[in-house]
Amino acid sequence: MMRSKVLSLVARAASNRMMSTATKLTTVEVNDKTGIATLTMNRPPVNGLNLELLQDLKSSIDEVEGNKSRGLILTSSSSTIFSAGLDILEMYKPDKDRIRAFWTQLQETWLALYGSSVPTAAAINGHSPAGGCLLATSCEYRVMVPNFTIGLNETQLGIVAPKWFMASFLSVLPQREAERALNQGRMFTTEEALKVGLIDETANSKEEAIEKCVAFIGTFAKVNPLARSLTKQQFRAADLQQLQNERQQDLEKFLFFVNQPAVQKGLGIYLEGLKKKAKKQ
């Protein structure tokens, strides 16, 4: 029996970057029986990671860290999309101040999720390109529903994944597979992702994916929580420290890159393609 405690009701949804409405973008529900928190992204239509969703994700992760949950499961309220990755509208013809806040928030959210002290798992119940894959690979375990795709497709958009995106990817895949997939901007089907080790298990539904994530988190039931979390943090310390040390340079590098006319042009063409495809459907 699940007592649904909505711990994080967050405001400021913005499907248009200038507009804010009082919609919650993430919810956290803690299961009374298992003590495990399910963090659900809820920014239709595709859980595009804009500034507000990233802020909400970060505060939800902080909440889970603070409420003594036994683990965190990240999932989506959509039936077909886990997350479409970064909201391209944040990067295309960007507002100067907002894009700084956006990238800084992305860094903070990644540091919180990748460095989380609680066991983390992703129930990937839909497509998970780019930033969506970053969130999934920041977790310790991934269960994915069939007929979707996952991967870091940045090169397909003419952009370059930063080092810390690569670090998350490399924490899951061997260097050779990771390098090839990133260079190709490859999107893996669920089956391909399982074969290569990008995901750990498949499940036939979101519910089953969550059950499998719960079972993974349950494997730590008899492990000392402090020893477990310190061990995890030691494994991840170098990646986390590298971004901490280079946060300002990473931001400036991103701003320089994204403002290049050729990059702006590429993003514009990519967006146009997405919109045309959406209209045809």
Ligand SMILES: CCCC/C=C\CC(=O)SCCNC(=O)CCNC(=O)[C@H](O)C(C)(C)COP(=O)(O)OP(=O)(O)OC[C@H]1O[C@@H](n2cnc3c(N)ncnc32)[C@H](O)[C@@H]1OP(=O)(O)O
């Ligand atoms: C130096 C920079 C480093 C940056 C590092 C990371 C970069 C990223 O994360 S960039 C984002 C990369 N993401 C993608 O390439 C995914 C693009 N989207 C898709 O492939 C599909 O939308 C998806 C498979 C996720 C879902 O397909 P559908 O269910 O068929 O939906 P639609 O394609 O019809 O999309 C609906 C609606 O959403 C808009 N959309 C989709 N993705 C994005 C996005 N990432 N950012 C902004 N907007 C997005 C799409 O244009 C449609 O809009 P409307 O036409 O207005 O309805």
